[in-house]
Amino acid sequence: MRNARTILIVAMAAWCAIASPVAARTVSATFALIEPGDRGTISYRITAPTIGRRLPILLFSHGAGYSGDDYAPLVRYWADHGFIVVQPTHLDSRKLNLAADDARRASVWRSRGDDLVAALDRWPDLVRQSPAMLRNADPTHVVAAGHSFGGHSVALLAGMTVRGAEPLGDRRIRGVLLLSPPGGFDGLAADWQARAPYLDADWSAMRVxxxxxxxxxDRSAMSPRDATWHADAYRRAAGGNSCLVTLADAGHFLGGVGGQPLTLGTDPADPAAVAIVQGASLAFLRAAVTGVRFRPRRFAHATTECR
Known part of the structure; x- marks a missing residue:
């Protein structure tokens, strides 16, 4: 019996070590939910601490074309510091290879938000797939984060609206982290206004x-404006508990938050910038979860402001 117990403990330790490169303090696995209608199966990559109780949930939405398997520098960091990170792979991911004539393409912006909401609505179904991994989650403490198009997706949950569409705001969301999000519709190039009417957004009701x-x-091909276009969500929201951090030398991927192979020729790797994003985001997410007012610290090669 003693030998059997020893073998079991060794096997579990080996599984945790393989599953997570962060000193065996986190573990990652893929989960799936089958949704009614034409959405089909939603794949989620979930990374969770191996210790702790009543752990907050962090929903993360990837940028256009990427997937729930990306952004390791951020996901591992957040999980290592106590968050259960849930990453859906949205329909626009290149991994899913959605056909160009697929009717669902027109509503991908909406289905992205639905993917995030589904994880909360059906959290018990996810827990049943791996009780040992998710039993310590606290689904009453939820925050959300997104990069690029993912910033648009999580802003929907925070109360941002799209002209002519039903709101998708979710009161369970306690705060949102927007990384290089798209800016205002009035700042889009004319061709992009025609291609992306879902970017006609109003942040005035976003009060979390x-x-x-x-x-x-970060000069986007979508806009003739400079990098400040990406700060519109900050400047046009209701305010009261919002902050902006601008990294002086970073581009769209903020020094490499997407991890490999998410690199751009105009956005060189910058570990110092990634470290700022990690530290500032963690402090904010912790404050949002606990209801404490956030104030960012000052960073070298970055500016901060709040309103």
Missing amino acids: PALTIIGAR
Whole structure:
């Protein structure tokens, strides 16, 4: 019996060590939910601490074309510091190879938000797939984060609306982290206004705490404006508990938050910038979960402001 117990303990330790490179303090696994209608199966990558109780849930929405398997520098960091990170792979991911004529493409912006909400609505179904991994989650403490198009997706949950569409705001969300999000519709190039009417957004009803982080060198092909276009969500929201961090030398991927192979020729790797994003985001997410007012610290090569 003693030998059997020893074998079991060793096997579990080996599984945890393989599952997570962060000193065996986190574990990752893929989960699935089958949704009614034409959405079909939603795949979620969930990364969770192996210790702790009443752990908050962090929903993370990837940028256009990427997947729930990306953004390791952020996901591992957040999980290592006590968050259960839930990453859906949205329909626009290149991994799903959605056909160009697929009718669902027109509503991908909406289905992205639905993917995030489904994880909360059906949390018990996810827990049943791995009780040992998720039993310590606290679904009453939820925050959300997203990069690029993912920033648009999580802002929907925080109360941002799209002209002519039903709101998708969710009161369970205690705060949102917006990384290089798209800016205002009036700042889009004319061709993009025609291609992306879902970016006609109004942030005035977004009243939950929000932290926006942008790169000062992030010049988007979607807009003739400079990098400040990405700060519109901060400047046009209701305010009261919102902050903006601008990284002086960073581009759209903020020094490499997407991890490999998410690299751009105009956005060189910058570990110092990634460290700022990690530290500022963690402090904000912790404050949002606990209801404490957030104030970012000062960083070298970055500016901060709040309203």
